[in-house]
Amino acid sequence: MPVTEEDTVDLGYRLDPIRTLLRRSAAADRRAASALVDVLGPRIHGLAVHVTGSSATGGRLTVSVLRGCLRDAADLAASALPGEAAVLDRARRAAVATRPRGDVRSLVAPDAAEDRTRDRREMDVMRALLELPPAQRALVESAAQGRFEITGPDRREAAGVLAHMLDELVPLGGTGSSELRALAALDALALAEESERRRLRDLIDDSETAGIHRRAIEAAASLTLLTAVRPSHDLHRAVLEGFGAAPRPAPDSDSGPGPGPGPEAAYRGSYATPVLGTDSQRRAVGPPAVAGAVHSTSATADPSATPGGDVPEADPSPAPAPAFAFRAADEVRSSRRGRRREKARAKQTVAGHRPWISRTVAALALVTALVLGGLLIDARREQSLTETFASTWTQYSLEPDARLVSGRSDNGDWSAVITADGLAVRAEGVSGYEGEVLQLWGTTDGVQEDLGVLEISEDGLIRFSSPGTADSLVVTREMAPQNMSGTPSTRIVASLSPQLPTPDSTG
DSSP, X not given: OOOXXXXXXXXXXXXXXXXXXXXXXXXTOHHHHHHHHHHHHHHHHHHHHHHHSOHHHHHHHHXXXXXXXXXXXXXXXXXXXXXXXXXXXXXXXXXXXXXXXXXXXXXXXXXOGGGSOOOHHHHHHHHHHHTSOHHHHHHHHHHHTTOOOOOXXXXXXXXXXXXXHHHHHSOOXXXXXXXXXXXXXXXXXXXXXXXXXXXXXXXXOSHHHHHHHHHHHHHHHHGGGGSOOOOSSOSHHHHSTTTTOSOXXXXXXXXXXXXXXXXXXXXXXXXXXXXXXXXXXXXXXXXXXXXXXXXXXXXXXXXXXXXXXOOOOOOSSOOOOOOOOOOHHHHHHHSHXXXXXHHHHHHHHHHTOOTHHHHHHHHHHHHHHHHHHHHXXXXXXXXXXXXXXXXXXHHHHTXXXXXXEEEEESSSEEEEEEOSSOEEXXXXXXXXXXXXXXXXXXXXXXXXXXXXXXXXOTTSOEEEEESOOOSEEEEEEEESSOOOSSSOOSOEEEEEETTSOOOOTTO
């Protein structure tokens, strides 16, 4: 199959390695299909989980979308969209069609390290989101997760905000009207109604207006960088079951020699950096330099060009081409210090010296000292926090306008004291939630304000004080590290209100 070198390795904005995977998957290349699952599986799965609110539903949707993309790989590779945008656009429309439910999560709050993509483009998307006002940022975050329930005259203005955000990610270009850009943004995010889709088709009348719509879909695909989540189970078995089982047709004897070299080397791409380590890439970049090797720029000899038609005897087991993958160890070995260390280790091994015993003892001593020091520091810090909080609680309780507020919760015993100068909250027997935090919100005259994240000690204690005040308090479960959208979630853990019965003197 002809290879397009600029589609092989992602070294710039206009290069498209996903299109190469789609082309090779269409040719029943199982390794290309497996690489496609590695590259786009987490982004499709994360988008499905954010939209559906269920990991199980998101997993089934991911498998369905990937199997459909492998079935239609030739059509997706031949479309006007880049390969990545074509697949993610299909995934977004399939996810939004399931009627989104669940909680909307903030896209700019950093998630756990293993759940983020590390893609260099992710920072551009986060920067564009952080430049928006809070209300517009919340609108974009909701739309990116399939929620857009605005109707009436405000719908067009909100769609304009989405179009502006997509234009920041991928310049839409062209001279299209604001209505065209707004409708293109809604359709790119799979949020357009039927009447809006018909109107969009009427406005797209040439290649320039069609390009605006296409680039809006590319920008919508880049938003999935912030929702990427690794699936909890391997997708390869479910997606690739039965793929490539049909044998390829044998080459016609009259059409000349069959295909010479075998399939490309194993792909080394991931969803973080879609770089494919293929033989084509190595031919374009060149093998790494080897000390003492003879440099040659001559091309590989063609057996058909040998005089007399004699083909030289080939090595029955040729050495494989070097893999195009960089590791930290490669950098160490290439340095002078690394080579000196390797020589020293070799000399010690020959001499029979065993330095591992002394090094092990030293390492154990160092670990013990660090552990004991950490325990001592934690104990002193815990004692200091306890004394400081007790002093603050006593000070607030003695204020003339102090209100001792009781808490209602199925997770621990909660109480608080609220004054005009500040407030303090304490709780006992609280259990944490995996991947989530407890966030405190204060309500004053019907307006909710974020007061911060509550820290839970190992024995389930919470001690929190703030110079702010409020009429009532509520504690909610939020995705780690915290909710930055300004609107609390509906998952309430504790409610602290003066209307509840006052706690006794024991707290």
